[in-house]
Amino acid sequence: MINIDKNTFKKDYEKKFIEMHGSELSLASPQSKYETLGALIRDYVVEMWLNTTRRYNENHDKQVYYFSMEFLLGRLLGNTLLNLGIRDVCRDALDELNIDLDSLEDLEQDQGLGNGGLGRLAACFLDSMASLGIPGNGCGIRYKYGFFEQKIIEGSQVEAPDNWLRSGNVWEIRKADKVEVVKFGGEVKVDSFNGRMNFTHINYESVLAVPYDTPVVGYENDVVNTLRLWSAEPISNEFDFSSFSRGEFLKAIEYKNSVEAISQVLYPEDSFYEGKRLRLKQQYFFVSAGVQSIIRHYKNNGGNLKNFDEKVAIHINDTHPTLVIPELMRILMDEEGFSWEDAWRITKNTCAYTNHTILAEALEKWPVDMFKNLLPRIYMIIEEMNRRFCEKLWNKYIGQWDKIHRMAVIADGYVKMAHLAIIGSHSVNGVAKLHSEILKKQEMADFYYYYPRKFNNKTNGITHRRWLLKSNPQLTELLKETIGTSFIKHPMDMESFESYADKEHVQERLYEIKRNNKLKLAEVIKNKQGIIIDPDSIFDVQVKRIHAYKRQLLNALRIMNIYSDLLENPNMDIVPRTFIFAGKAAPGYFLAKKTIELITSIAEKINKDTLIRDKIKVVFLENYNVSLAEDIIPAADLSEQISTTTKEASGTSNMKFMMNGALTMATLDGANIEIRDEVGDDNIFIFGMNEREVLDYYKNGGYNAWEVCNSDSRLRRITNDLINGQYSSDREKFKPLYEHLLTYNDEFFVLKDFDSYIKAHERVDKAYRDKHLWQKMAAINIAHSGIFSSDRTIYEYATAIWGSSFLYKNL
Numbered sequence: 001m002i003n004i005d006k007n008t009f010k011k012d013y014e015k016k017f018i019e020m021h022g023s024e025l026s027l028a029s030p031q032s033k034y035e036t037l038g039a040l041i042r043d044y045v046v047e048m049w050l051n052t053t054r055r056y057n058e059n060h061d062k063q064v065y066y067f068s069m070e071f072l073l074g075r076l077l078g079n080t081l082l083n084l085g086i087r088d089v090c091r092d093a094l095d096e097l098n099i100d101l102d103s104l105e106d107l108e109q110d111q112g113l114g115n116g117g118l119g120r121l122a123a124c125f126l127d128s129m130a131s132l133g134i135p136g137n138g139c140g141i142r143y144k145y146g147f148f149e150q151k152i153i154e155g156s157q158v159e160a161p162d163n164w165l166r167s168g169n170v171w172e173i174r175k176a177d178k179v180e181v182v183k184f185g186g187e188v189k190v191d192s193f194n195g196r197m198n199f200t201h202i203n204y205e206s207v208l209a210v211p212y213d214t215p216v217v218g219y220e221n222d223v224v225n226t227l228r229l230w231s232a233e234p235i236s237n238e239f240d241f242s243s244f245s246r247g248e249f250l251k252a253i254e255y256k257n258s259v260e261a262i263s264q265v266l267y268p269e270d271s272f273y274e275g276k277r278l279r280l281k282q283q284y285f286f287v288s289a290g291v292q293s294i295i296r297h298y299k300n301n302g303g304n305l306k307n308f309d310e311k312v313a314i315h316i317n318d319t320h321p322t323l324v325i326p327e328l329m330r331i332l333m334d335e336e337g338f339s340w341e342d343a344w345r346i347t348k349n350t351c352a353y354t355n356h357t358i359l360a361e362a363l364e365k366w367p368v369d370m371f372k373n374l375l376p377r378i379y380m381i382i383e384e385m386n387r388r389f390c391e392k393l394w395n396k397y398i399g400q401w402d403k404i405h406r407m408a409v410i411a412d413g414y415v416k417m418a419h420l421a422i423i424g425s426h427s428v429n430g431v432a433k434l435h436s437e438i439l440k441k442q443e444m445a446d447f448y449y450y451y452p453r454k455f456n457n458k459t460n461g462i463t464h465r466r467w468l469l470k471s472n473p474q475l476t477e478l479l480k481e482t483i484g485t486s487f488i489k490h491p492m493d494m495e496s497f498e499s500y501a502d503k504e505h506v507q508e509r510l511y512e513i514k515r516n517n518k519l520k521l522a523e524v525i526k527n528k529q530g531i532i533i534d535p536d537s538i539f540d541v542q543v544k545r546i547h548a549y550k551r552q553l554l555n556a557l558r559i560m561n562i563y564s565d566l567l568e569n570p571n572m573d574i575v576p577r578t579f580i581f582a583g584k585a586a587p588g589y590f591l592a593k594k595t596i597e598l599i600t601s602i603a604e605k606i607n608k609d610t611l612i613r614d615k616i617k618v619v620f621l622e623n624y625n626v627s628l629a630e631d632i633i634p635a636a637d638l639s640e641q642i643s644t645t646t647k648e649a650s651g652t653s654n655m656k657f658m659m660n661g662a663l664t665m666a667t668l669d670g671a672n673i674e675i676r677d678e679v680g681d682d683n684i685f686i687f688g689m690n691e692r693e694v695l696d697y698y699k700n701g702g703y704n705a706w707e708v709c710n711s712d713s714r715l716r717r718i719t720n721d722l723i724n725g726q727y728s729s730d731r732e733k734f735k736p737l738y739e740h741l742l743t744y745n746d747e748f749f750v751l752k753d754f755d756s757y758i759k760a761h762e763r764v765d766k767a768y769r770d771k772h773l774w775q776k777m778a779a780i781n782i783a784h785s786g787i788f789s790s791d792r793t794i795y796e797y798a799t800a801i802w803g804s805s806f807l808y809k810n811l
Helices: 004-023 028-057 077-084 087-096 101-107 117-132 241-245 249-263 273-300 305-311 324-337 340-350 369-375 376-396 401-407 417-423 434-441 444-451 464-470 473-483 490-500 504-529 553-566 590-609 626-635 652-661 673-680 691-700 706-711 713-721 733-739 748-769 771-783 790-802
Strands: 065-069 136-141 149-153 158-161 181-182 186-192 194-203 204-217 224-233 312-317 352-354 365-367 414-416 427-430 455-457 538-543 577-582 615-622 638-641 663-666
Touching: 004 028, 004 087, 004 376, 028 077, 028 204, 028 224, 065 117, 065 273, 065 305, 077 087, 077 117, 077 204, 087 158, 087 455, 087 691, 117 136, 117 224, 117 312, 117 464, 117 790, 136 273, 136 590, 158 590, 181 273, 186 249, 186 376, 186 771, 194 324, 194 376, 204 249, 204 273, 224 249, 224 273, 224 464, 249 273, 249 369, 273 305, 273 312, 273 365, 273 369, 273 706, 305 312, 305 340, 305 733, 312 324, 312 340, 312 790, 324 340, 324 376, 324 417, 340 352, 365 369, 369 376, 369 414, 401 444, 414 417, 427 434, 427 577, 427 748, 427 790, 434 444, 434 455, 434 691, 464 473, 464 626, 464 652, 473 490, 473 504, 490 771, 504 615, 504 626, 504 771, 538 626, 553 577, 553 590, 553 615, 553 713, 553 748, 577 626, 626 652, 638 652, 652 673, 652 771, 663 748, 663 771, 673 771, 691 706, 706 713, 706 748, 713 733, 713 748, 748 771
Parallel strands: 065 136, 065 312, 136 224, 312 352, 352 427, 427 455, 538 577, 538 638, 577 615, 638 663
Antiparallel strands: 149 158, 181 204, 186 194, 204 224, 365 414
């Protein structure tokens, strides 16, 4: 926490502006004012940052390194001011300089370092590690263009480069003296000396990994941790003039382009060979750079590599960073001279793995030939891991070839990353109770019964500092007035707010706060989309990555059904609703992009239809990101968490909405179950098949989508509307969605859960009409949301998996 007064801040700001821009503040552009503020705040942070690092090194604290393909940070200015405890001082000082802080915060670009829940979880975890005083570091890639910027043009998603670095990034510091070299391709020369095998990597392509460090500020505790992101650069930036002069124009730039492509975009399209190869190259690039950097830092601070696992914990966030395991083995054996057995012990005790999905598409596997050509030495190490592991399996499961084949790391021409992560880690965790049980008893059952002590659950969490204190200041003030301020550092204390749930004055305040947030979002929607929405309607929100299992299509079918009913009876008695969608579809995901087209077509049709008297409106907000989420979530009345049961590992948007007083429409999937357990059946809207029913269909079959559709007149009507021209003059446009549901038998049971979903929404309509009941339910949800703080989650990781120390235990 920084101790500074308004006048000092003003002087510092004016001085910083002159240093940076050499002109009068009165002539400054908004962008230069923002850059000055960001640079000044970073200057304040740097001393704390150095002191934190010095303290960790002097105390020889165990360091946690969190490896993730994504870190969806959002904007940093507002959050950093909040955590430093100087946001009010900054606002007051800038007011006296005729500068509006909110306007400057709006100028900051969201960092293009993630796509969805995986990256946002990683960002929340970094915040919690710093706020708990855990020596924690993030390790990822500094993507030049991120995932993509989504534009909706004529109702369809169009991808454009997310050039988030166009104006630079005031928060990062380039560490040119900390570069590492990553090697691809080539061959491995094998020889022996004094009875020991030696492996030498030759004829490889070298890539320079340049680190950019971003400070991660803890909440009012003088702790600043580090997010290190790696950028790929050629070994030499000099232009190959000789090749160019000989007419070899492409060769002159080929190497430079191939290197820089590694850190250009998140998740390059991998439906073709080169895209898949680039993804593998990205993963090894940041893993190798990160592990080399960790070992270099550890040795420079006097660490003994024999005790490496006692002083370092490396966490693998999903399968993307799994190559940490063979890379650490490579360095320990080939560069540090350890035996296989000692290197394996150190590696396994150092590494831990979080599984985020049971979807086969996300359990990565790489073709052996591609892997061997790109990473020859790493492949040799994995091959030996697999040989030793299969030998142990053979001794335990004699003659059970099918089981051994299922568990092998290399099989059927592929290297299986989830299997590698499991055998090479000392801990494997799921991210919600149901998800962890499915991992143990279904998807990873063979491994669970072989390694029963490795598997555990760590239910996800969110940082309440961003998703409550920053995003919803009015609700934060109400909590302070009623239950005090202890919940800020001890989020579980929010539970005491339940005693106010029946208080009429609190219910009135909750209503006013929600309506103010709805008015703010309505203005955003008007400015972005030109759509005028009713702040007194139910804001019914589904914002998340567009994917078939998340079932935006189920939501769309429900809206189509309501619209059909209203066309038949415009006087139908319903509470007006505004349906709000946002989310990106992966560029190559045809059905997801079709779903966006359907939603935008529904919106186009409904929003222009005067016959239904504005009883429903539909909005699809383009380019969903953290900043937009901070506008949407505090304004939501109803949170749609409607994935097919067993498919959503956890979810974290469900927690954010709950914390901001939205009620949840949910299947019994992921963390929805734990939310239900916290708030009780009366304060959540549950529908759909349960785990047993879903798994029974997957295991034994018996589901017939045609039969379900033909037995329900509503479904017959709305599925026909997909192909009869109701929502597009091109009757073929939505035929793929029709066929997905009926011809290909609706693998995510959209039609099966439809009736239950409609009935659950009838309960919503009834509950919302009772203003006091709805606000009481909202208050109970807010009160029980503290357990879903990422502080609790990180405390569990630190104590049960990492064995790391704390400065603070904010529980």
